[in-house]
Amino acid sequence: MRTINFNKTECGVDFLLNVLPGDQVKDSYTHTDIYNTDYFEILFFKKAEGSVILNSQKMEISNNSIVFISAFQKRQWNLSAGHIEFTSLVFQEDFLNEFFADKLFTYRLLYFYQLQHPLKMAVTSQQMSKSCEILTEIKTELVSVRPDSAHIIRSQLYYLLQTLNRQYSSQNNLSTGQADTNYAYQFKRLLETHIRQKQRINDYTEMLGISRISLNKGVKAAFNVTATQLIKRRLLSEIQSQLIYTDKTTSEIAYEYGFSEPNHLMRFFKTLTNETISEFLSNHPRNMKAVIDE
DSSP: OOEEEEOOSSSSOOOOOOEEHHHHHGGSSSSSEEESSEEEEEEEEOOOOEEEEEEEEEEETTTTTEEEEEEEEOOOEEEOOOEEEEEEEEEOHHHHHHHHTTHHHHHHHHHHOOOOSSSSSOOOOOHHHHHHHHHHHHHHEEEEEOHHHHHHHHHHHHHHHHHHHHHEEEEEOOOOTTOOHHHHHHHHHHHHHHHTTSSSSHHHHHTOOOOOOHHHHHHHHSSSSOOHHHHHHHHHHHHHHHHHSSSSOOOHHHHHOOOOSSSHHHHHHHHHHSSSSHHHHHHTTSSSOOOOOO
């Protein structure tokens, strides 16, 4: 699978973010190849007709849609080339966390690393226009750098990302965070790194140096689920990705993710999705295949 790496802007500053007009990069969104990127991306579609598959989630894309894509998230576009107008905001996670002096910043944004709700939202034409105006201002500062450009970009970008977070949380009835939820965001970050090897809540409480009660309290406040439920959802997402994008057997996947037998993996999958692995794969395009040894 092809991985697209971030290219630094030629702006005279070391910003690892960019605003890309759709007419310059449209070809990447009108073919059906499966690929991922080493950067985050928010796509603002003023006009669009078609769909995208992000990991195992298929979403219809229409006018005034905003799509949120995390780094290394596998995607496959199916958009009409004759009906597309958009702007893309791209950035690398470490840069953004440093830019805002908050190592958990991307984990506080509810639309990234999201396991339960759609990775897109619909907005009004007025909201879309306002977002695109901010993107235009950011692009202007990137192209014509001044001594205070970093401050202007930081303020505009922070306002945009947090406004989107508020809109997303409102549409999905999510909390925007409380003072005691830092452990929840740290936990979410650890899941991204360790889910292949660690699937027990005690593994994470030990790494965080907190009790199970404290972790569950923070996770419940931030995400309205228990820590165990979040582990299961993240593990399920990882397994679904392996099933769709690799040719590994269910036995290979089971042993790789710590299941003692393939049947245990199949039972776990059926419990969380209410469908068998075979049924799950039958609902995805044939070019995303896996070998099943049921």
